[in-house]
Amino acid sequence: MLSNKARSIIDRCSIIKQKCVLCGATNSHAGLCSPCLSMLPKLPDAHCPRCADPSPGQVLCGRCQTAPPHFDALHVPYLFGYPLNSLIYAFKYGRQLQLSGVLTNLFCEFARSKAPKYDLVIPVPLANERLAKRGFNQSSELAEAFAVTIDGRFSDNLCWRKCNTLPQASLDLAERRKNVRHAFGVKRRCDGLCIAIVDDVATSGATLSELAKMLKKQGAKRVDGWVLARAFSPKT
Structure with missing residues (x-):
């Protein structure tokens, strides 16, 4: 590649x-x-600055006021809708690896104008068995390109996934949070670091929040999520 x-x-x-x-x-x-x-369906401007849920006036949504996620902000350019969703599915599950350049370019064009300086850029890790089955981690592709774009430091071995959790798509919000609870490990201290977590799609934000929680337990000062597309589900 x-x-x-x-x-x-x-x-x-x-x-x-x-x-x-x-x-x-x-x-x-x-x-x-x-x-x-x-x-390509762009995320509307009227969204919560923390979780990117719809929010009139771009103020914190009710959920983030009462039970905020562990990440500090979620940055995302697009909605997970046609035709972007078909490209992501083809790349992620159809092994059309030539789409890597298209998707990373979309992501990096957004990051180039929006991203602050981060001490570290990391992907959401896959479980070993899922990585072996798929052959690559789509989040690593995006994260490495993101790091190059912002002249940041990329690491794909700081965190690991302890187990192969159930796919989040079929679960409601409470189930999503339970599914990823204690799913991640962090190998070393992150004292005072500002870290960007990169993934392809976020729905409830439960995965990003759980990983951010573990990074902050290891001393991270700030953890932001950066994803290519935001999906919304009636179950969340």
């Missing part, structure tokens, strides 16, 4: 014409033409 730096060079090269991964148009940048790029 191409490194992020090599992919970036190819994307900027005017000689190499990339086809749009959605419509096949040849006049595209980083795998998406302008019309298809405009179709």
